[in-house]
Amino acid sequence: MGLAPDFVSSLEAIVGSAHVRRDPATREAYGVDALRRGQPADAVVTPRLTSEVAAVLRLCHDTRVPVVPRGGGTGYTGGAVPIRGGLVLSLERFNQILEIDELNLLAVVEPNVITADLQDAVERIGLFYPPDPASLHQSTIGGNVAECAGGPRAFKYGVTKRYVLGLEAVLPTGEIIETGGKSVKNVVGYDVTQLLVGSEGTLAVITKVILRLVPKPPQQATLRATFSSIEGAVDGVTRLLRARVIPAALELIDGESLAAVASHLETTALAPSGTSAVLLIEVDGFASGVDEELERIAAACRDAGATEVRVARDTAGCAELWRLRRALSSSLRVLAPLKLNHDVVVPKGRVPELFQLVSRLRTAYALRIPCFGHVGDGNIHVNILVDPADRDEVVRAQEAERALFEGVVSLEGSISGEHGIGFAKAKYLGIELAAAEVALMQRLKHAFDPHNVLNPGKIFPGDG
Ligand SMILES: Cc1cc2nc3c(=O)[nH]c(=O)nc-3n(C[C@H](O)[C@H](O)[C@H](O)COP(=O)(O)OP(=O)(O)OC[C@H]3O[C@@H](n4cnc5c(N)ncnc54)[C@H](O)[C@@H]3O)c2cc1C
Structure with a gap:
């Protein structure tokens, strides 16, 4: 129409x-x-x-x-x-950084400021905006807020919601509201700011964001540990957590994903041959703390059977080690015409069971399922590769998708840790949320948007 x-x-x-x-x-x-x-x-x-x-x-x-x-x-x-x-x-014309307040450690931005541009601007004056989705050169702060984006650094620093102090937003009825503000504490009334964070553009349009900043850590280093099995890498993570180390980022890449990047970038230099899993670990803080954490992490990885441990301390060296992680999404795209990219999450201690679940799905449904992700958060990107021309494979992939979601919920996890529900996962909402909770959410939606004009067909099953 x-x-x-x-x-x-x-x-x-x-x-x-x-x-x-x-x-x-x-x-x-x-x-x-x-x-x-x-x-x-x-x-x-x-x-x-x-x-x-x-x-x-x-x-x-x-x-x-x-x-x-x-x-x-x-x-x-x-x-x-x-x-x-x-x-x-x-919101593409709302693209200005309006204020960086060094004394109060905050920034006021329009929603379409690109995430990486804000990071660069605050880092130039010794401040830090930690949330770093891998899409940071294309995604916007408004989109990050609407999805409550995460990223590798969420392990130590938390996801976007931890940084949102206040919002200017327009309700579907056209009313303009200002929520929260510049103070870091505020308990007056309901927390509408955090209700809008992660609401996927269904409750209001965000037109201004007040963000909390932190001091830029003076030192950063990256450690890459390679393993001959995924079990070894997962054991490395367990030992690291037991060693009471909280790195800034803790990423795992499985052998299938590694092979995809090596082929896409036409290089064999990403890891020693025979590598079936890689841990990429970023550490930051004061120099002495960074050194001690690196030592503890290297020991944990070696105890878990790491085949090689490499450390980079300068910017270029760190970037070279992170090249593998940054190239993952684009590399997997060339492996199959369709990638069902899921971002399931389980409690940290249940990550080994999540990998066992994926292994069972690979065999049961005869599918390629490369995995990588924010293992420190228990948040793994499980990529089911599909050839849409193969009808049988499409059906198997859909069955595997449902089995994956049911499996993570039975592991006390969630069907989405970062990407939200949109329309793609709406039909699976009931696997995780009880009917009473969904009904409450729909009443909230109705209170904001009585005629269901703002982003209809998203989140709720049957609404599409
Ligand atoms: C290669 C790649 C890597 C990625 N890596 C990560 C990752 O590491 N972590 C992660 O969390 N996500 C990741 N993502 C997903 C995605 O980048 C995030 O969800 C991001 O926050 C979306 O931002 P955007 O500006 O592109 O939003 P859009 O895609 O434009 O919109 C996303 C949602 O937000 C709503 N929205 C956008 N702007 C506003 C606004 N101003 N007011 C109200 N609603 C709004 C939209 O309606 C929509 O529902 C990745 C995506 C890609 C392609």
Whole structure:
């Protein structure tokens, strides 16, 4: 269903006709995200002012036209995709860092500031914004807040929600609210700030974010340990946790993922031959602390049977070791036309059982399932590779997907630690959440968005 001419005229009156795009190429481009499944928008609107966002939302509310907020479009669950048609509201012109407050250790930013740009800006003056999704050069702070993004450093520093102090946001009815603020403590009323964090663009459009910063650690180092089996690497993690070390990042890459990167980058220099698992570990802090942590980590890895332990202390050396991790997503894409990329999470101590579960799924469903991820958080990216032309493989992959989700929930884990639900995982919500909890969430959604115009079809099964 297209947009009514009156509606388009009203939209153009709000943002100017140059900022309402309806050409086929734009509609297509904004109709997909990193999930690569979608549907073209009826129009793409790019407001510049919060008052314009408010007027657009009020218009959509009054006319019942769906509207989907969009940041960098790197989401993995179709969150920014207009599956019910209507508008994509791209925040791309909200791209300014408004304030970096050195004394109060905070930054005030517009939502479409690119994550890496904020990190660079604060690091130049000795401050640090830790959340570092692997998409940090394309993803936006608004998208990170809406998904509560994590990343390798979440092990020590926590995920995005720990850094969000306050928000300016526009409700689906067009009201503008300001939540939280610049103080680090605030217990007045319900915590609406944290309700909006991770709400996947279904409750409000975020137009400004107040973020907590921390001092930049003076020293960083990276340690890479290689293992001849995945069990050895997982044992290394267990020993490391027992040694009471909290590295900044603790990443595991299995042999299948390693082979994919080696082939994609056309190099054999990523790890010694015979390597079946790699741990990448970042340590930061004051120099003496970094040295002691490196020693303890190296000992834990050697005790677990590491075949090689390498340490880099300079920026170039660390970047070289991290090259493997950064190249993973793109490398796996070339292995199969379709990658069901899941970000399941279990309590840290149950990671060995998660790997046993994946191993059983590989055999039972005859599928390739490379795994890597934030093992320190128990958050593993389980990638089910599928050839969509092979109908039998597609069915087996779908069965394996459900078995994976049921398995992680039985391990006291969650079906998503980072990527959210979007529309891709909505049908699995009931595996993890009880009916009463889902019903409460739907009542909250209704209170914010009585006509279900803001990002409809996301999170809740049957709503798509
Ligand atoms: C290669 C790659 C690596 C990745 N690595 C990680 C990782 O390590 N950790 C991790 O957590 N994720 C990761 N992701 C997933 C993704 O990058 C994150 O979910 C990210 O936070 C999305 O940000 P975005 O700006 O691209 O948002 P989009 O994809 O544009 O949107 C995501 C959701 O947020 C909503 N949204 C966006 N902006 C706003 C706003 N201003 N107000 C309200 N709602 C809004 C959208 O409606 C949508 O529901 C990765 C993705 C890729 C492609």
